[in-house]
Amino acid sequence: MNGARMMQGRRAGAVLLVPALVLVAGVFLAPFLLLVLMSLWSQPQGSLLLDTTLTLKNYLRIFGDPFYLRGLLTTVWLSLAGTVLCLLLGVPLAWWIVRWTGRWRGFVLALVLIPLTCGALLPTLGLVNLLGPLGVVNGTLKALGLIDRGLPLLGNQAGILIGLVQAFLPLMVLPLVTTFGRMPPSCEAAAMSLGARPPQVWRHVLLPLAAPGLLAGSLLVFCACLTSFVTPQVLGQGKVATFATMAYQQASQVLDWPFASALAMVMLAILGLMGVAAWGLGWRLGAQG
Amino acid sequence: MRGRGILLGALSIATLVFLLAPIAVLVLSAFDGGKFFRFPPREVSLRWFVAAYESAEYRRSLANSGIVAALSTAASLVLGTMAAHALVRGGLRRTALVEAVLIAPLTLPLIVWAIALLQIYARLGVSGSLGGLVLAHTVVTLPLVVRIMMATLAQIDPSLELAARSLGARPLRAAARTTLPLAMPGLLSAGAFAFLASFNDVIVSTFIAGAGWNTFPVRLYSQLRGQGVDPITMAIGAVIVVAILTLVLLGEAVFKWSRKL
Amino acid sequence: MRDGVRVRASLAAALFGSVVLAAPAGAQDYSGQTLVVGTWGGDIERLLREHAAQPLEEMTGAKVEFLLGGSGDRMSKLYAERENPTMDVAFQNIYEAPQLLSDGLVVAPDEASDAYKAVWPGMNNGCYAMSLVGLGIAYNKDLVPEPPEWADMWTPDYHGMIAMAPYPGSEGDGILGVAARLAGADEHDADAAFAKLAELGPPALTYTSLDEVFALMDAGEVAMAPMISGYVLAALKEYPGIGFAFPTEPGPVLIRDMVCQVANSPNPELARMFIDLALGAGTQKAYAEEIMFGPTNSQVEISEQAATDTINTPEEVEGLLQLDWPYVISQRADWTERWNKQILGQ
Numbered sequence: 001m002n003g004a005r006m007m008q009g010r011r012a013g014a015v016l017l018v019p020a021l022v023l024v025a026g027v028f029l030a031p032f033l034l035l036v037l038m039s040l041w042s043q044p045q046g047s048l049l050l051d052t053t054l055t056l057k058n059y060l061r062i063f064g065d066p067f068y069l070r071g072l073l074t075t076v077w078l079s080l081a082g083t084v085l086c087l088l089l090g091v092p093l094a095w096w097i098v099r100w101t102g103r104w105r106g107f108v109l110a111l112v113l114i115p116l117t118c119g120a121l122l123p124t125l126g127l128v129n130l131l132g133p134l135g136v137v138n139g140t141l142k143a144l145g146l147i148d149r150g151l152p153l154l155g156n157q158a159g160i161l162i163g164l165v166q167a168f169l170p171l172m173v174l175p176l177v178t179t180f181g182r183m184p185p186s187c188e189a190a191a192m193s194l195g196a197r198p199p200q201v202w203r204h205v206l207l208p209l210a211a212p213g214l215l216a217g218s219l220l221v222f223c224a225c226l227t228s229f230v231t232p233q234v235l236g237q238g239k240v241a242t243f244a245t246m247a248y249q250q251a252s253q254v255l256d257w258p259f260a261s262a263l264a265m266v267m268l269a270i271l272g273l274m275g276v277a278a279w280g281l282g283w284r285l286g287a288q289g
Numbered sequence: 290m291r292g293r294g295i296l297l298g299a300l301s302i303a304t305l306v307f308l309l310a311p312i313a314v315l316v317l318s319a320f321d322g323g324k325f326f327r328f329p330p331r332e333v334s335l336r337w338f339v340a341a342y343e344s345a346e347y348r349r350s351l352a353n354s355g356i357v358a359a360l361s362t363a364a365s366l367v368l369g370t371m372a373a374h375a376l377v378r379g380g381l382r383r384t385a386l387v388e389a390v391l392i393a394p395l396t397l398p399l400i401v402w403a404i405a406l407l408q409i410y411a412r413l414g415v416s417g418s419l420g421g422l423v424l425a426h427t428v429v430t431l432p433l434v435v436r437i438m439m440a441t442l443a444q445i446d447p448s449l450e451l452a453a454r455s456l457g458a459r460p461l462r463a464a465a466r467t468t469l470p471l472a473m474p475g476l477l478s479a480g481a482f483a484f485l486a487s488f489n490d491v492i493v494s495t496f497i498a499g500a501g502w503n504t505f506p507v508r509l510y511s512q513l514r515g516q517g518v519d520p521i522t523m524a525i526g527a528v529i530v531v532a533i534l535t536l537v538l539l540g541e542a543v544f545k546w547s548r549k550l
Numbered sequence: 551m552r553d554g555v556r557v558r559a560s561l562a563a564a565l566f567g568s569v570v571l572a573a574p575a576g577a578q579d580y581s582g583q584t585l586v587v588g589t590w591g592g593d594i595e596r597l598l599r600e601h602a603a604q605p606l607e608e609m610t611g612a613k614v615e616f617l618l619g620g621s622g623d624r625m626s627k628l629y630a631e632r633e634n635p636t637m638d639v640a641f642q643n644i645y646e647a648p649q650l651l652s653d654g655l656v657v658a659p660d661e662a663s664d665a666y667k668a669v670w671p672g673m674n675n676g677c678y679a680m681s682l683v684g685l686g687i688a689y690n691k692d693l694v695p696e697p698p699e700w701a702d703m704w705t706p707d708y709h710g711m712i713a714m715a716p717y718p719g720s721e722g723d724g725i726l727g728v729a730a731r732l733a734g735a736d737e738h739d740a741d742a743a744f745a746k747l748a749e750l751g752p753p754a755l756t757y758t759s760l761d762e763v764f765a766l767m768d769a770g771e772v773a774m775a776p777m778i779s780g781y782v783l784a785a786l787k788e789y790p791g792i793g794f795a796f797p798t799e800p801g802p803v804l805i806r807d808m809v810c811q812v813a814n815s816p817n818p819e820l821a822r823m824f825i826d827l828a829l830g831a832g833t834q835k836a837y838a839e840e841i842m843f844g845p846t847n848s849q850v851e852i853s854e855q856a857a858t859d860t861i862n863t864p865e866e867v868e869g870l871l872q873l874d875w876p877y878v879i880s881q882r883a884d885w886t887e888r889w890n891k892q893i894l895g896q
Binding site: 013014015016017019020021023024026027028029030031032034035038089092093095096097100103104106107108109110111112113114115116117118119120121122123124125126127129130136166169170171174175177178179181182209212213215216219220223224226227229243244247248251252257260261264267268271275279 | 294297298300301304305307308309310311312313314315318326328367368369371372374375376378379380381385387389390391392393394395396397398399400401402404405406408409424425427428431432433435436437439440441443444445471474475478481482485488489491492506509510513518522523526529530533534537538540541545
């Protein structure tokens, strides 16, 4: 293809991006800019209406009090841990589904999808029942003699993590199944026939091929954990402050919208820093590898 | 190899059990005759299934949820796949910023954004309209579709499409005959996620939906504080789960889906 | 000249006739218009539909649509939609309504109307009072053999076994008022209130739905919870092991549901008519009989069973603890932060 055709192809390619960007600009970015502006507003004492004089007092409140930053960082920690756990459980499960389920693949995939069909609240209540001091989990562990007293699995980060993984593992597994499904078994066979052992096959052949799916799944799970409200609220029993629970409380119960917006902005800044760090790390690893 | 296969199978089945245990609790509690969520069920009864069937309000809210989800899924599949195609194959160099913008809706708690969106809609005089609600849901589901389709398209060799075009097929037909069938599993996943995300959304719908468009999750959440979980919703959840599994089994038996995917 | 007089006379007759015909209130035709009512779902929606919405639809030909959700979300929606409200009537709690009036989002209750005068005096602050409930104590009958008093919650045996509702909320404000009084002060002394309440230890749970708290209370994980009478009394039949007490020192905290007419709404006359029906005998009686929410309409007669379970006489109202709600509301942001840190231990 000559240069002119390539340029034409590039512009044509970019054109496909326009409708999505227009939608996002109109329906997402416009309110987002309002949020940025609101984070610089405040509320007069005794009223819930907004005072539009610009002020930094919301940000000063967040940075001046470790309580809020701690909540945001706890959320990041829980989201990272949840993503890692979903990777650890999701990769083997996806691999098994693609290689070992044959005719039952559709059915097993439907089983994996089922937790997403019931919304956030009902399965979480089911989990509360199972994880409670008198629930099945503690009951089984006690019957097996592994513990004497009930494990506290509710009202703390452990319970929330379990809930996050149960809720969002399907978001990891389905993209991985699509990705693994496109990788022919002959890849592994070829690598192994050349003498590579399974860990090497994984690291140098399969992982790079699976990278797009792994990235998609991880991003989706991370974002879902980050903004999850029902899981931390119900499984944390109100004792663990996370981004979404704080945002909901401030936005819809206290109705301090400027403060809620400021919380969201600080969190986006934290994510932005993480994104830049990850990009830099990926660039450095890419340069080495 | 066999040993490792069995180990992998055991781990996978254990993971599946973990995933489905709370759902099993939910489905079984739908058979409890009491007004509150109770597991194990004390008195087995089908009264909530009957009540769900008879409830015009719940039927209407399920229909509302379905319509909004279908419309927004269709929109986000089209827009999202086009965007993913442009990002993966468009030959663009600086995609990081665009990708960040397209995933941004997933990083904010929807409550803050929904309140801001409602203020804008109110000023424009369109608050409560179906169109406004569908647009809001589309924006929320678009990032899911974009990410999944990006991963899907990255694995499909572009030369297949180019080969078809070099043989004389016009661009759209080339894409439809080569890339589309290969992308089908990704499209189905993205469509399923988008539909479910929209169907189960409660925050955006609470704020943006007008009075005639109460969706199923909004109805569920609207009585939590005063009355607890309406057992009708558990019956409906149980029916949805069984319906999906039955549909998939039938599809497999009749269409042999898993071979095509 | 005579024709002119006759024309004017017949015009006058026509006008007079149409005024007379239009006079009976409610017989006007509103068909094609939709009244939007924001309320909680479940039984409340059902009762309002039966006793207020359907009669209104029959009377006027208009349609009534319900907008469902929690009161916090509804309040946010009212503020966000201020430029162009879509809701005509909104049901809110006592800890929200005065704020709505002072910020100009609702129309002040019309003191001359019959509905206003039928309500117990002093109840209509911010909006019209819809129902009366008391904050009492739900308790596990095995762990707590006698109906408890407020002070019993502080017994060391029950440390960490008290369940709380999400804050901000009327239950939280109510228990803070009680804690303050037990410490010898009142809700204006936040330090005393929070210090006393923190002595209970972190709550066993913060429940987002009634199922959670009842399941745990039934299982013995939760000993007591400050809860609203209407919700608990309706559930007691399902849970024989759970009891509900109206304490006496101090008495139960008076909590009210309010019904508000949204300012600048599309259908103000229909809104007034709906509110009149909601405060009327039919709806108020149904509230008392079916969901144990006490009537605010002092002229309503209810059955004996309902009368024992609800607050419906002036003497009972006297015995309730009334908080300075406008003050409590003004402290909401501050108290929420304190609640998160001192009570929940987040």
